Amino acid sequence: MMTNTKPLLFITVMFLSISLCSTAAAQLQLLSDDPLDIKMMFSDQALDISTDSNNLVFDYIAQKTPGFIRPPLLLAPGTRIDQLLQSTLPFCALNRIKTQRRAKQYLFSLPVHLYPSHRLYFLPLNIELSPFLNAQGQLTDLNALLKAHPRTTLLTEAQRSYGDYLDVQLSRISKTQLIRRPGGDSYKATVTMFERGRASFILTYPTTIQRYASQLTLNQLHSLEVANNPPFVLGHIACSDTPESRQFLKTVNEALSHLYQQEDFLALHLRYLPNAERAYFREQIEQQITKALAQDLAIQNNGQ
Amino acid sequence: MKNRLPCIASFCALISAAPGAHTAPDSDNDVFALSIDELMEVTVEARKVKENALTIPISISVMSEQLLRERNLNTLLEAAYFIPNIDVTTVGENSGCTHCANITIRGIGQVDPLPTVDPSVGLYLDGVYYARSAGGIFDLYDVRQIEVLRGPQGAIFGKNTIGGAVTIYTHDPAPDTFADGEVTFGGFQRRDARLRANVALNKSLTSRFTFTHLNRDGFVKRANGEFEGGQDEWAATAKFRYQISPKLTAQLSLDQRRINSGSAPSILAAKNDQADLLVLYNDLVTQSSISEPYPALQIFDGAHQSASLGTNFNSLDQSGAQLSVEWQTPQHWQLKSLTAYREFYATYGRDFDNNPAVIGDTQDFQRQFQFSQELHISGSTLNDRMQWLVGLFHFDESIKHLTDLVFIGGLYQALESVPGPLDGSPLSNPTSIGGPGNPFNIGLDIDSGFDNQVEIQSTAIFTHAKYALTQHWAFHLGGRLTFEDKMQQVQSDADNAGVILIDRTYQTLGQKHGGPITRSWRVFSPQGGVEYHFDDRQFVYLSASRGFKSGGFNGIPNSPTSAQPFDPEYLTAYELGYKTTLFDDTLQLSLAAFDMQHKAMQLRGGQSTDAGLEIFIDNVGETSIQGIEVSFEALPAHDWRFSGNLSYTDAQFDSVGTATQVTTDSKLMRSPLWTAALGVRYQWSNASLSAPIKFGLDWAFRSKTYNDVFNTELGAQGSFALVNTRISHAVTEQMEVALFVRNLLDKRILIGGNDFTEVFGVAEHYLAPPREWGMSLRYQF
Structure with missing residues (x-):
């Protein structure tokens, strides 16, 4: 009886997996849990560190990559985003913090912005x-x-x-x-x-x-x-692990590597911080960028 | 999580179960092995011992796993339509909860799922009391049987069962190894996966695991693209049963469940842009120019559309553990100990106006810890002529509940912004609202938070005995003595005015109107009756019982007067019943007629004081409820099965005292005059088919039901008929395919409704799903 059971078991598992995991065409979609992002992203209006930095990245990609079509941005609750990023469909979310747990579950871009911490x-x-x-x-x-x-x-x-x-x-x-x-x-x-x-x-x-x-x-x-809590956190674009999102992250990381060298990137952070703290944050941002680039290089080398 | 978790879990469950699996599980779990005739034998545990349903003097409905599956019923909410004289909703009057079980039986129910007020119908899972409504609606996977007991069950089940009790039993681990699973696809992107594995670890240790993942989109679409009425939920259970000796068994059960979904599906059913408070607000802000007036409310012709942009969440994070020990003493008595712990964090929030305007928005955050210990011993003496049960019960509960209400956001600021009182009186001695610093304005700051902490300890001793006087006559007698202590700490405030309305916490102990509110009760609940057995196939019974619903506290007090406790309410019931099996056991028939007197009913009342009208709960109501219930199961031919039921309930208020929300002409909410159901099952066999094709058609009817205590017509549900159908076929010995349609006639069915058009300009309808189809594939490994 077991000999008959196993092929059927396999078919059932495959059927279950395929059905649960395929619901839409493989077009990459951006997600955010902030309604203001939906309203303000891709506009020319300055709003805050995260929106401005995301806009800077996408504007840069649009300028430098002919034919680039900006993925649609959808609103979703945080818990939903967490689920979608672990699916086999191409989803990317803005403004995600990279934790050890998350780093094992989905992919992250280089830091898009540096945010004063909680x-x-x-x-x-x-x-x-x-x-x-x-x-x-x-x-x-x-x-x-x-x-x-x-x-x-x-x-x-x-x-x-x-x-x-x-x-x-x-x-x-x-x-x-x-x-x-x-x-x-x-x-x-x-x-x-x-x-x-x-x-x-x-x-x-x-x-x-x-x-x-x-x-x-x-x-x-x-x-x-809060003592022992990093004074600021890095915001990334996080993606599910699919060929489409890997390609998208590659484009984003290339853009960020260029933008890190530009004054615009630093300026949009410092704009929202008190004058007295700008020098400190400029230094911190530069250090973090160097560190992130080194980590990214190490990951790429390990991957090769 | 959404996609990978079920994939991984299914894989793990299958792999772990596969090595020792065989394909001959016990019949209890074999979808296809049960003969249709065998379904007529129903054993219940309505009196905490196993008995034949047709021999106990209680009006009871039973739904086995097989019947639930054949009718495609996945929750108690769905099943209730096909059970006589029971009503289940998740939303109460207007909570927006999707997982709360607000159960009404014979017109006795709970208005709101606030945990400071106890339920009237007890919910039990594997014998353990499920004290609060939150989390009470769950997927009935691996459920062995649901028993619905109508009428007060105080002597055996204890407090808060004056309407009745719903007991749900899941399967115990079986002494075999097997696994099965089911995937369901359907309308609204439904994708459900259910898996279970029973693993015999050795001769004396068995285990059972279940996993469910339920996911579907909602069917009410909001203006921002979000949905209401969807489902995103997973649950897992693990049970271990150890046969220590032939007469001693211990079983440990663990469960975990998580829900993360939107608010209960609601739409704006009617609007009134000229409602009192909307007009007042619009006039004030127009006069002072501090804000924009409310735009005209948006209402849609589409049945499932909402302009809402506001609060939209439901979540539950629940864990439970249960240890059951059963021992057969040398005297052949059965001793059972049941120890259980459950905790959960439940949230539900909704946009009351279903519009972008902040006319109403409510949020509830509830954390619960429940511990219970029951010990009972049962046996028989006098040559089995006397069967008896004695038990002890202790229950400890801790509740933390924050209710956050916003109604007419900004009204207080608007009142403060005008130069003086609206009636022209001087601001120094105002006689009306309006003007900066006017104390009357605080009464219209309907932007309040209620922070409750409730501690409950309940201890009871109970006994029950049945004595057969002669071959025909028997009587039964029982009683339960309950001791209960409750304490409430509550703090409430009017936000915009920055005024603390109530502070009954330890921080204010010793102050006037300060310190926690405490209350203790000692209540005896008796039960007794007599039976006459014509022969072993038919008997008649007459029983009397008295139960109580515990007292409690006002969870939303707005003044010292309103923060008062209230006492238990009592219900005395008399029931005359007849049960029989006829025509060579092919027809079962049960009839019950009841008369119930409900005293000291907990109703909202008001009292005029210097601070204005103060609302509180008081024991002022009295109702009389009479009715009949009839149910049958019939096997007129081998391949046919009919089942049906009918109930009639005439409930009326005899007295309402100082209650402000009802009059003696009011109807009890969620209590239809008539309920009826009829189900037909047919299995078609053909020589070319390895197994018969099974057809099922179920029809349920409810007469007009008022969904709110005010009996508003806009919030009411007119009479309706619900039709479900299912066709299934075991394509192989192991695989069954089923197609089903729920709400075949696509009726608009409400699970709740209210009408606040006069004051707030809005009336809400909470909706049950429209017509939906689905396909299930079930595989037995």
Whole structure:
């Protein structure tokens, strides 16, 4: 009986795999979980570091690559993007952080932009913070802060990576103090929820809070840098592993290698940062670019 | 995840199962081995011991795995249409949840899935109480049987079963090794995969694994291209059964489930651009120019279209573990211990107005921890004339729930922006809303958060006995004594006004209107009855029972007065029933007539105070419910099978006290006067076919149902008939192909509805799927 079973088993598995994995023609599609990207990408309007840097890359490719057709950009929730990037269809997503786990699951471009990292934001609270700060005024232990104040809550976006370090920190926080909000509109919605007092703290990017919070909130807002968390994160284009997306990433990386040498690339980052910190960030960006290029070269050499 | 996970899981499951696999599993799992006649024998565990369904004095409906498959029913929501006198919705009045089980039986149900209010119908999975509605709708894969018990089941099942109990049993690991799987494709890009493997690790240790991945697009399309009503879900279970000795068995079950989908599918059913609050807001912002007035609401002729751009999510992350130990004592008594732990994080959010305007937007974030321990022993004495059961039960629950409501976003700022009160009174002594700093404005800051933390401990002792007085007469008696402690911490605020409305937390302990709210109850739930057995094929019974639904707290209080607890509600039921098998066991017939008195019902009420109208929940309602239920199964010829049921329920409010949402003329929500179902199955055999082709046609009817407590006509579901059909054929000994169509007549069926056109300008319809087709391929390895 087993001899009859195995071919059928194989056919069934193949049928299952093919059916689940093939739903559309192999045209590469870009994804973003930010509705503002859908509105502002591919426009000439300056908006923020991520949008401007993506626009710079695509403009450069369009200029230098005759016949290049820009892939369509679609809105999708973060969790959906994570699934699509692991499919066998050509999908690429903008503004993705490269973590160790993700690096094993899908492909990444060179860094498209350098982003000031997540900070812990809060409106005035009747809490003594000094026991939780180091000499540099950084928050030493997020879990300890929340544990000491069990009625406080931290608002985060569901299934979004905050980078390797913060992801570990978040996993240690009591589940009853963590509000994770899913949904495709989570950047704006979490900031709105925070403004309306639904949580004591929010962990988000400075640019996100700057973009979505009201001026009233911004005037009252306090924030802390998290110790041991990289001060900024690198945003990449991440793709599923398909021939189409590999070709697309090759084009993107070639463009980035050129753009890294240009002042425009640095300028669009520095434009959104305080004057006093521009020199520091210029240096950091240059260091990161050198490092990323070296890593990319090493990967290519290993691949050969 | 979407594509690779099922591929990998299917591969792993198949490879792991294949080496020891053989193709002769027990009949319990063999789709094709069951003879149609064998289906007439139904064993149930409605009284925690295994009994024939036709010999127990309870109005009960049973759906086996085979029947669920033949009818293509994958969830309790889908199955409920074909079960008499039960209604299931996921959305309550207007929550937008896709996985919450809000169950109503005989008109007794739950208005809203807020966890500060308990359900009226108990849901049990493998004997373990599923205390909250979130996560209660799940794929019924590897389910052995569903039993729906109508009427209060307090003596055996305990609190919160005044409407009845729904018990779902999954398969235990079997002493064989086998595997099977099923893939389903269909409308709305449906791609489901279900796999299970039963592995006998050695003579005494067996295991069983299941994996499901369900994926489909939604059928309500939003203006931004997103869908509502889709499904993206996976679940996995693992069970290990160890036969320690011939009389001692232990079983460990682990489960994990994740959902990530959009809001429950809803559309704008009607609009009123001149609604009170819309007009007020538009006038205010026009006067002060602080914002744009609301544009005209968009409503579509298309049945499945929404202009919504706002909140759209549902998620569930659930884990459970269960340890069951069964021991047969030297006296041949059965001792069973059931230890269970479950935790989940559930979220659901929706755009109330189905439009870009922020007229209404709600979000719920709920985290739950549940622990239960049950111990019961059963046996028989006096030469088996007396059968008895004694048990202990403890339940510990911790809930953290944040409700975030935004209605008429910006109204408070608009009121603050005009120069003075709208009635012209001086701002220093206002008699109306309007003007900066006017305290009346706070009442219209309908932009609120309710942060609840609830701790519950419940302990009960219960017993039940049946005694056969003579060959014909028997009586049964039971009771349960429950001790319960509950505590609520709640904080609510009006956001724009920046006012904390309530702070009943430990932080305010000792202050006026401060500190947690606590309440304790001790309740006895008796049950008894008498039976007369004409012979071994027919009997009549008369039973009486009293159950209680636990008290609770107002989960959305807006003032100290409204933050008050409420007590349990009680239901007393009398039931007269008759069950028989006729015509050489080819016809089974069950009839039940019931009369129920519902006292101290928990209804929303109001009280005028200096702060205005304060809404709270109070034990003020009384209802009378009478009805009948009839069901039958018939095998008129070898290849034919008919089943059907009919219920009539006349429910009325006798008293509503100070309740503000209902009157004595109101109808109970989600309680149709009539429900009916009829199913026909036929198998066509031909010498050229290796197996018969099976045809199934199922029809269900519901008379008009009010979906909200206000009995609004716009939110109501008119009477409708649902028709499903399925055709299947075992093309080989191992492979079955099935084609099915659900909602063949493409009826517009609501799972919820409401009407707020007067105040907010919108009425919503939550929709069940339209006509959908599909194909399943099932393979037994």
